[in-house]
Amino acid sequence: MTNLILLGPPGAGKGTQARMLTESKGLLQLSTGDLLREAAARGTQAGKAAKQVMEAGNLVSDEIVIAIVNDRLDQPDVAVGVIFDGFPRTVVQAEALDKLLKDKVMKLDFVVSLEVQDAAMIERISGRYTCAGCGEGYHDIHKVPAKPNVCDNCGETEFRRRADDNAETVSERLMAYHAETSPLTAYYHDKGLLNRIDAMGDIGAIGAQLNELVDEASK
Numbered sequence: 001m002t003n004l005i006l007l008g009p010p011g012a013g014k015g016t017q018a019r020m021l022t023e024s025k026g027l028l029q030l031s032t033g034d035l036l037r038e039a040a041a042r043g044t045q046a047g048k049a050a051k052q053v054m055e056a057g058n059l060v061s062d063e064i065v066i067a068i069v070n071d072r073l074d075q076p077d078v079a080v081g082v083i084f085d086g087f088p089r090t091v092v093q094a095e096a097l098d099k100l101l102k103d104k105v106m107k108l109d110f111v112v113s114l115e116v117q118d119a120a121m122i123e124r125i126s127g128r129y130t131c132a133g134c135g136e137g138y139h140d141i142h143k144v145p146a147k148p149n150v151c152d153n154c155g156e157t158e159f160r161r162r163a164d165d166n167a168e169t170v171s172e173r174l175m176a177y178h179a180e181t182s183p184l185t186a187y188y189h190d191k192g193l194l195n196r197i198d199a200m201g202d203i204g205a206i207g208a209q210l211n212e213l214v215d216e217a218s219k
């Protein structure tokens, strides 16, 4: 079982790559963004508070996010290995994760930083949407379904756009990334766990590099 973190700004492809790794290696995708959106949709107190913060493009409090991850890591399905997608996003969260993993007798195998150029991220994110049925990702320009409005993967005809995938919110999210999350590359570099991958290129080629890292870690 391999546990890894995908680091990178919004739009770098963390979710896409996590989904691909789930398929190829059977690992579990733990996306704090997804867990927070689910909490917001359920209307829990933490979910309601988080919703406003997310729609403004800011980071949800460390306390809420760490509590959510702590609960999720108590589910037995994490035993297959976890891809942390969108967590940690601050040094406080990274330190909390170290402690959580230690308490739960789990180990972090490696960290990948998906390296991209900011300028491309706004365009990538503003055009993206997903299938409401299976979650497959699409883009207005770069990846439209073969048959208009029908998911290539599952045939679903309903699609979703995230409320925070608009140009203004994306700029806020990028700023939050540079201020709060980018120091994590140094944090994990110092621990000897960091791998950098150029994530501007072909999705499949990036996926192949990630598969290799997982293979290497599970030897």
Ligand code: AMP
Residues within 6 Å of the ligand: 010, 032, 033, 034, 036, 053, 054, 055, 057, 058, 059, 060, 061, 062, 065, 085, 086, 087, 088, 089, 090, 093, 164, 173
């Ligand atoms: P994502 O789906 O990873 O792009 O996350 C969407 C939004 O959820 C972010 O812009 C934040 O508002 C919030 N969020 C997700 N993960 C975290 C985290 N680890 N720490 C703080 N806020 C988060």
